[in-house]
Amino acid sequence: MNKTQRRVVHGANRINGINLQIGRVLRFGDAVKKKNFTKEHKYCDNCKATTPTEPRILWNMNLARMGLLVSVDDILITGADESLIIATKNYLHDQFTIKDMGYAKYFLGIELARSSSGLYLHQRKYIMDIFTNAGLQNAKSIAYPMCPRIPHWNAAIHILKYLIGCPSKGVFFSADSYFKLNAFCDADWAACLDTRRSISGYCIFLGSFLVSWKTKKQNIESRSSAEAENQSMTATVCKLKWISYLLKDFQIAPSPPINLHCDNQAALHIVVFHERTKHLEIDCHVVRNKVSKGFITIVKVYCKMQLADLFTKPSSNSSFQFLVSKLGLVSPHQSLT
Template sequence: MADGSLERYKARLVAKGYTQTYGIDYLETFAPIAKMNTVRILLSLAASYGWSMQQYDVKNAFLHGELDEEIYMEVPPGLEPGNKKVCKLQKSKQSLREHGGVTALLVYVDDIIVTGDDLIGREDLRKCLIQEFEVKDLGRLKFFLGIEVAHSKHGIFTSQQKYVVDLLTETGKLGCKPVDTPIEQNHRLCEATESVVINRESYQKLVGKLIYLSHTRPDIAYAVGVVSRFMHNPKEVHLQAAHRILHCLKGTVGKGILFKRGDKLTLEVYTDADYAGSIDDRRSTTGYCTFLGGNLVTWRSKKQNVVARSSAEAEFRAMALGVCELLWLKIILDDLKVKWEGPMKLYCDNKSAISIAHNPVQHD
């Protein structure tokens, strides 16, 4: 943008409720967004309790009330990464609270999902939305943020089939040969300083799309976590690993997550750790997955922050993260007024870590 047009563009953003917020580095500036975990939790509850899920679209997405939390948007066109800036949203839509039952309102920019067991409250909420905004009723939830939603007597099934097909087409892998696993067993991926350097932006774009795809494909979460470690300086060997994930997707285009109907609400987490699995720094990788009412709702695969001195320590750190996830889920359920009875269960296959957890004397 030349002749001061960039400055005028930024001035218009400020006038509309945006301010510029500085970060350490543009490519690494943290911009909080709504967690997809919350969507899966609502889907699991809706499947378990038989709640109907309605979707609405708001045409005027901004400038409706002050924000209490920090919301960020992408850098406007013309601002180069060297400027180290993101835009902070000062105003957004107002949400409503209903009383008498559970009425959950999930908002992502101009897309809204409403669910719960309070039919009167949901109808009152719908009328309030229509009164305050120009709202379009899209009916039963079928498509949300690139995720396809199918309803049946068995529950709610989510997938990203169209997203996968589009990704395979874009990368030229639509006719590739499928493989059974997204990453080689006992892989030795590392910085690979002697390998051929590739285009960083195209690699980051591919891995970013794979990260978003993992919202409904936990089977590729570990492989995507591994290839994402090298986004700052990708090499040919890393690109080949990312392409292997695409080959795996080719044979599993329609896979997704089924949120089954059930009459008993349980909360469980399974934890594990890959001891000293990183060749570059010998850090371990934590993995956990949580189940709400028997439905998989959250999962994570991430390298630990410190070097564990034993497999028991690596497993214990994974258990600690699993407990944190359970506590977060319980808070979400309390906010949704979902009555919780019974203990939260944590499963681990390391006897030493279990003994440490059972003995408070060893916690130091």
Template sequence: MLHQLDINNAFLHGHLEEHVYLKPPAGYEGVTAGKVCKLKKSLYGLKQASRCWNLELKKVLLGHDFKQCERDHSLFVRYKGHKCCIILVYVDDLLLTGDDEDSIAQMKLVLDGAFTIKDLGKLRYFLGIEVARNCKGTMINQRKYAIDIVKDAGMENCHAVTFPFPEGIKLSTDQGELLEDPEPYRRLIGKFLYLNLSRPDLSFSVQQLSQYLSSPRKPHFQAALHVVKYLKGTLNLGLFYPSETEHHLYGYSDADWGSCMHSGRSLTGYCVFLGSSLISWKTKKQKVVSKSSCEAELRSMSQTTSELAWVAGLFEDLGITVPTPVPLFCDNKSTEYIAHNAAFHE
């Protein structure tokens, strides 16, 4: 079972390590001329407030036998015998899960005693992500968030399209008229970036459009509106994670050689599955120019391997054994030969 908590006034619980002074607030009667106040605990607005809060929460969790995961420092795990309790932290929002309801209830009391909490019950809506659970598995989507994007763009009555990016289009940094006000474009792309958390079908579109945030042009904005039209017809799409799936990790890797018309760099795309569940994906431009499609594919495989190693390590922190070796699939024979022969790796 997944539970959700919110810490009340989280940033006020942190203890300061530095000496911080402030002028007495207006209305404070104990003001002495020429004197200032010394802060003992953090306040909202301080640069170090979030770090102080995180250290305070970490101290409480470690004091109750939790271990901070090496691969993801926002994840805390505790094993007592055969009972497991897991806490995932996002600033002052916490997710609790495990195989023992008593441990979860006990941790709620501990956190409430240390900080005071707002118990939001079973997880249904978390940071814009809707969660639906039953005996068959868990479904996550961002339907409400996608609807808000369509409404904010004023395209509730538009005709939906079936492809997330205009077919055959090549966007450029110097073609098309510059937008007079680039802020609407930047806000829209920022929303797409967050929507990509549960919509892998938008990964390529977001990668392409986010390259032009500094000087967006009208063709870029038209392409972004095309994505909104696609959202209009796919509001209910999301990711389903079955409750029963094999603990086999595997990945798929691909590359688009020299696809960037300005830099000549290639595009990497990968996705990682646990059993039948998609758990990680990315579309990203490679850092260097590849001289052949084979080289571009090899770099893509290298990036995918790094992701697989990180995910495998994360499962190790959770106490889950992932069978090795982890399969990695690629559609380029030459790259496979290079990967199997260390002499060719140069």
């Protein structure tokens, strides 16, 4: 696919496999600006914006709420006004060589399946391709992915064998969902044996459905578990702010405050008594500022109910299965019925 080609999928009408003719070539950024599309919001104050390698969301606010999710040569169009979506595709047709893929069924490794009850997302094809490349088509599956204290390659194979047993497990979004954000965050202090940096993890729900999750090694060393937890809380607050902006662009306004669940008592107290911990000042101010504005409220959660534990530390088989069930991961026969 050359520089002027784009593949377009959308959710408003069914036009599959149509090759559009080559038109006048413009830079994509300049072309969409002429149609009043603008870039997405930053996460929040004191937080970094998305990196250039991440998919970009472009919005047209003039006529109706419509968005373009752009990733290299792939574009996902979404909006409530079908005529505006068609007009946008026609405009892109005049500027570029694009292939209209119709209703979105596969985008960036994610498969989408619809029914009257809702939308089901999974990565079966992506996972099966990994099995094939790794030569594991006939490998025996395992029920538990945790594998501490084994070499990295063996750990990767161990996780793949877990996925063999559940390649179609995914996330289901019911058509009857309610719009209330809810988040869990956690940190595993000094977990990296090479750098002694901590691991942050969070998961965010819209209603009862999982919409965002992340695990990442922190950028700096933490001098206490409370400091590590505060870094994790700050990252979660920034993501919540970005999601709230995104929902507002869709004219959805979740009612504040958002419950942010944390299981570290010291971290909870630091948010309140931050003047006594100057070395945590920036992270504390980010979280404390959002608490004072009523955007979030910090909720103490018992360790065994901390869903973010799944993203930060090893757990027993029974604990793992319990946390997975709480995340709402389901198989196709459980969702599209």
